[in-house]
Structure formats: C-alpha cells, structure tokens
Amino acid sequence: MSSRTIRALALAATAVLSASLLAACGGDDDAAAGSTSEASAIRLGYFPNITHAPALIGVNKGYFQSALGSAKLETKTFNAGPAAIEALFSGAIDATYIGPNPAINGWAQSKGSGLKIIAGSTSGGAGLVVKEGINSPADLKGKKIATPQLGNTQDVALRAWLKENGLNADTQGGGDVSVLPQDNATALQAFAQGSIDGAWVPEPNLSRLVLESKGKVLVNEKDLWPNGLFVTTHLIVTQEFLKKYPATVKKLLQGHLQALDEIEKDNAGAQKAANEQIKALSGKPLKDNVLESSFKNLTFTADPVASSLYTSAKHAEDVGLLKPVDLKGIYDLGPLNELLKAAGKPEVSDSAA
Incomplete structure (x- = not known):
C-alpha cells in the first residue's frame, strides 16, 4: 500500500471520527435541551x-x-x-x-x-408592642420605636400607620416618632432595658416582647387589613x-x-x-x-x-x-x-x- 493511500485512509478515518464526535455532541445538546425542566x-x-x-x-x-x-x-x-x-x-x-x-x-x-x-x-403575626403608659398614637410622640430594618415589611407598616395617625418619622430617626431600624435581637434587648419604647416586629418577637418583657400590643397589624x-x-x-x-x-x-x-x-x-x-x-x-x-x-x-x-x-x-x-x-x-x-x-x- 502506497504512502499516499495510507494518508488518504487516515484522513478518511479522521473525518469519520470527527463526524461521530460531532453527532455525539449534538445528541448531548438535544438531550440537555429536552431535560431543561429538571434541575440537578x-x-x-x-x-x-x-x-x-x-x-x-x-x-x-x-x-x-x-x-x-x-x-x-x-x-x-x-x-x-x-x-x-x-x-x-x-x-x-x-x-x-x-x-x-x-x-x-x-x-x-x-x-x-x-x-x-x-x-x-x-x-x-406582626404588630406594635409598647411599654405601659402608651395607650394611643398620640402617646408615641417623642418616643423611640424599633423596626427590623429600614424599608422592610414591618418598617413600612409602622411608618404608614404613623402617617395615617398624623405623626411623621424620617429615615434618619427624626420626626414626631424616632424610628430606629435594628435587628430583632437588639430590639428585644433594648426594649427589656428600657432604651426603646416599643417595636413593630414579626413573630416570634412580638410574643417575646409581651411574654418576656411585659410589653403590650398597641397594634395587631391584622386588625388593619380586610378579613385580618x-x-x-x-x-x-x-x-x-x-x-x-x-x-x-x-x-x-x-x-x-x-x-x-x-x-x-x-x-x-x-x-x-x-x-x-x-x-x-x-x-x-x-x-x-x-x-x-x-x-x-x-x-x-x-x-x-x-x-x-x-x-x-x-x-x-x-x-x-x-x-x-x-x-x-x-x-x-x-x-x-x-x-x-x-x-x-x-x-x-x-x-x-
């Protein structure tokens, strides 16, 4: 067999192998495309x-x-x-x-x-818990109230409720009511120590403020919504x-x-x-x-x-x-x-x- 023939056969074999690999790759792609509804x-x-x-x-x-x-x-x-x-x-x-x-x-x-x-x-499962002596929105003027984080769900709920009751609170902690965003663990401790006057928080922190620190629920948020x-x-x-x-x-x-x-x-x-x-x-x-x-x-x-x-x-x-x-x-x-x-x-x- 001549060297030319050998080279021709080698090229043919390479072409067949390449085609097989391409087909295999194409098959994998098709399989992947067909299974995209399931993640690993x-x-x-x-x-x-x-x-x-x-x-x-x-x-x-x-x-x-x-x-x-x-x-x-x-x-x-x-x-x-x-x-x-x-x-x-x-x-x-x-x-x-x-x-x-x-x-x-x-x-x-x-x-x-x-x-x-x-x-x-x-x-x-959220609301405003306050210390004794606070019985109405008006009693919150000049008070410090915590929320979990600026712009979070409870923070928005408190600020909206304050506004509806004629009180304002800015994002720097100023206004009629000082709103102090802080994590729940800090708020629980601050309320127990008396350094804040209340907090608008979700469960289980609402219950903890009541049961562990003798707070009282001034606003149960479900009372503000249709069908609770x-x-x-x-x-x-x-x-x-x-x-x-x-x-x-x-x-x-x-x-x-x-x-x-x-x-x-x-x-x-x-x-x-x-x-x-x-x-x-x-x-x-x-x-x-x-x-x-x-x-x-x-x-x-x-x-x-x-x-x-x-x-x-x-x-x-x-x-x-x-x-x-x-x-x-x-x-x-x-x-x-x-x-x-x-x-x-x-x-x-x-x-x-």
Whole structure:
C-alpha cells in the first residue's frame, strides 16, 4: 500500500471520527435541551423565623427533598429580606421565602425581570408592642420605636400607620416618632432595658416582647387589613430558574404544600418540627409559650393575599421608601394552581382587588 493511500485512509478515518464526535455532541445538546425542566439541584433561602414555618417544617421533615426526588435541595438562611434578594440576584440562590416589601423592591430593582412570586406562605403575626403608659398614637410622640430594618415589611407598616395617625418619622430617626431600624435581637434587648419604647416586629418577637418583657400590643397589624389577612411571607423564584426548570419548581411547591398540610393536620407536630429546625439553625429553640403564642397569631396559607402586596407597595410609596412601580406580572401562580386543583383545593388569585 502506497504512502499516499495510507494518508488518504487516515484522513478518511479522521473525518469519520470527527463526524461521530460531532453527532455525539449534538445528541448531548438535544438531550440537555429536552431535560431543561429538571434541575440537578435547587438552592432555597429562608429565615430561622417562625413566620417562615412552612420552610422550617419542609426542611426538617424532608418534604422538599422527598418531592424533589433526584434534584438536590441546598439551603441557605438569611436574617433580612434585602440580603436574600441580593443573594437571589447574584445567583447564590434560586428561590427564597421572603416578605412582601423586599420582593417589591427586588421587582422594581430588576425592572420586572428578576423574580416571580409563586406561592403564599404566611399571613399575619406582626404588630406594635409598647411599654405601659402608651395607650394611643398620640402617646408615641417623642418616643423611640424599633423596626427590623429600614424599608422592610414591618418598617413600612409602622411608618404608614404613623402617617395615617398624623405623626411623621424620617429615615434618619427624626420626626414626631424616632424610628430606629435594628435587628430583632437588639430590639428585644433594648426594649427589656428600657432604651426603646416599643417595636413593630414579626413573630416570634412580638410574643417575646409581651411574654418576656411585659410589653403590650398597641397594634395587631391584622386588625388593619380586610378579613385580618395580609402577606407576611411568600415564596419567590428567579424568572430564569422558573423558565428553565419548571418541573423542579413545581416539585418545590409540592413540598411547600405538604408542609402547609402538616400545619393544618397536626399543628402540635408542626410546631415541634419548626422549633427543632430553629434550634438546629440558631442553637436555641423557642420557649413553648412563645412558640404557641406565635402560631396562634399566624395564618399559614398558599394564598399570597395579593391585594395586600399592592397595598404594601402603595404604603412604601406614600412614606417615601419606594418610587412608583408597576407590579403587573410579579405573580406566576399557574404551577401552584395546577397542584391545588389536582388536590381538590380552591385555586388562588393574583388580583389586586
């Protein structure tokens, strides 16, 4: 066989091998394209807080992981909504339980492209606790009131309520009422020591201020809302992850609904599971009386109570903490409603009314 023939055969063999490799690569791409509804993992954020009880229970009882199957659940905890939004937008997490105002801010920040609200989680469980001697809005003039963080859900609620009652508070701690954003642990200590006069906080801190520091509830926020319902926590996901892995998101929702069912069917067991997870995360469980009081003051529901989100956004605008924002499209409740319908449960709405 001549050297020319050998070279020709070698070139032919190379061409065949290259074609085979290209075909193999093409097949892999096709397979990948066909499996984009399933992710290998999902990174979920939540807070070590009883207002995030469905998340606590879902992780503790393994409901999320069971529903996800082969997809791995990876979790990360946060102490404030803005930090969770930052992690969501940086790609550190794919989904998170979060309050309404950080979600609104995230939607505005991303110009409607960064996230979708896919389910409700928690309603209620927030309000203003004050020391004895404060019996009306007028008594708050010149007083110091804490909130968890500037612009967070409770901070907006307090400022809006003050404005409705003829009192003003600026973002620097001045005005008729000095609003002092500080983390919940600091607020609890400050109230016990008498260095603040009250705090607008979520559970379990509301119950702790009452039961441990002899505070009294001046405003239970649920009294300010129709039917006593307003969103405290809901579940959001990045639009990119939802679009790419809809089946994985639906499975996450299955775990979420299972946690909500646990609360409804075995409230005592749900409380125990939530407290076990808080202990695992923080090293210290809630006291039994605080845990029981917190659960009584909260409603856990897949309904995102959408009308309250739109009202919260208006409140934030009214107190100068948010520029006008169009919230149309912030919800994608399709996957949730499919699951609710299959389970014979009422579907939920994203209506502002």
